[in-house]
Amino acid sequence: MTLPWRVPLSYRWGASQRLLGIKVYHDFQWRDLFPDERTQFKNGLSLARLVVDDCPPGNQPALLLTIDEDAVERAIDSDDEYIVVVRIAHYLREATGDAAAAYYAHGIRQRITQLAALDQIRESPELLASFLDAHLTPELIEDWSCASPERLDDLRRVTGGRERTDLTPLRSMEAIPVEVWEVLAEMLPTLLDDETRQLILNAITVDPNGRRIATETVGARIAERIIDTRHAVAEYERLIITGDTSETELQSYIQDHPWMVGLDYVQIRPKSLIPRGQLDFCLERFDGFYDILELKDPADPIVLSASTMGEIPPAASSYRISAGLANALAQVHVYRDVLTTDASTVERLYGLQNSRNPRVIIVIGRLVMMTSDCRRVLEQINLSLNRVEIMPYDILGQRAAGWLSNIEKYLTRLAN
Incomplete structure (x- = not known):
């Protein structure tokens, strides 16, 4: 913010x-x-x-x-x-x-x-x-203007010379017929910005009845919310295939759509400071412990190898991890060492509790851009790492789409 x-x-x-x-x-x-x-x-x-x-x-x-x-x-x-x-x-x-x-x-x-x-x-x-x-309310403005005739002239001047608006109808809104409210409800979505919508929603949910009605309304729109979420996943996929989307832009997108990283987390903290660095995301799990999400270049090749000759795969000695991935692996191990060996300092200075031995997710590159041989090498690298996962950006999107489909199927079964 x-x-x-x-x-x-x-x-x-x-x-x-x-x-x-x-x-x-x-x-x-x-x-x-x-x-x-x-x-x-x-x-x-x-x-x-x-x-x-x-x-x-x-x-x-x-x-x-x-x-x-x-x-x-x-x-x-x-x-x-x-x-x-x-x-x-x-x-x-x-x-x-x-x-x-x-x-x-x-x-x-x-x-x-x-x-x-x-x-x-x-x-x-x-x-x-x-x-x-x-x-400031319409009632206060009306009381202020009625206290002195000169104030009416002041109001006309600041409003461009328009005659004073009769504010009395605002005080009898509870007497407005339901049909009028229905027309207003159709118009409001095109007239209100997000801040004003939030203001109205806060007012509606101030008492138990308002909260109950709001919950029922949101529940009835779950199917539409799933569609909204699918659109957000599609936008994420568009971002990662454009070729010119930066790590910073993807970080902002994930920050605005935290559910992209999965349903295991109650909160994500972007740009969390710790000794010797700054975490891209600190993911708080339901059990109170944390995972680390480190973002790297979506265009990074992840694993490199020599070109294949026909159906013959390259020699093992020709494979290597990319410079970006090598840097990320070293970086996150330093982070984990700090969070583990200096956990009390991290908690005291930065308010991060239970930081020892976090699981680490490195998001980098795209699986679709890798050869089948390089994909198998990446799979073996992931199997060999301890509590560290290398995840291509497109796999992150596919996972989000996957759990979204499971939720949709579950809700469909409930409805039937």
Whole structure:
């Protein structure tokens, strides 16, 4: 996710004991402010607890530590993260006792993830705009305009001279006939963007009845969702055969479609920092342990050999693994060594628990571009490796299509 921030941000995972393992964004070099690479700081646990407590259901709690003393401390609520902005130098100066409570009682005087006080809103156009987006309603606008005749002229000026709209019908929407709602329902998909749809869905599912109805509706559309997923698999296959799709583009696609890597995982973490490197993907399994997914060039040949002469295969001495695969194998073994021998440090600094001896999947090249002899060599390489699998990109797509077909067959049997 790209955050609306003035300078580039880095992130790391908080220590599990000191920062509850939450993500920590920062706009400074970590060692410029802290004595070592551990993702923790004085009285940070109090702060993390407040963020976790106030994080809306379905979102991931996070901190954004800034050295900008003019930054407005607030919550940034995105589609999947709830990020609290903290002026870290100021916080460390004020952090005494229950640091989070004391600090915000002295400053914002609200809980950590609530809006700043009105004087802070007034001083920040950015925060004022955010506050109005979240809280301004037609009723408040109507009350404000009726309080003074001059305000009606102000409204006409900013709306291009149009006459004031009668907002009374908005207050009687529950009296609208079902037939009108049906017409609106047909129109809404073409009028609403994803953010507005999410807003409406959140409102619908705020109570038990809304959640029940939403679940029943989604259940009735499983067949359509499977079709959507098939289209996504087809798009993935198109990407890998174009010949000019980069590793970065495929990483973004898999990040947006995490089910591509299989149904064994409850969460995937893209671009996970660890000592001595960055994992492309860290895959969290149902048992709490992790697998590693490392992506390489989709155009890599994987295994090379001399040309065949008729039906005679090349000599064994002519076979070799590609430079890209050789690099990937060495790289992932270094990663696994770090995650295993320094697991406590990985957990403390990066919030990655149970990291020892992960299974590793290297996605590289395409099977369809390999000769039958090279495919057999790849098969033997995979048999010889311990908890490491070399998987061509097209096989990853075929696996996704396979489990999707199994789900579809199962649902068809249930329906019959």
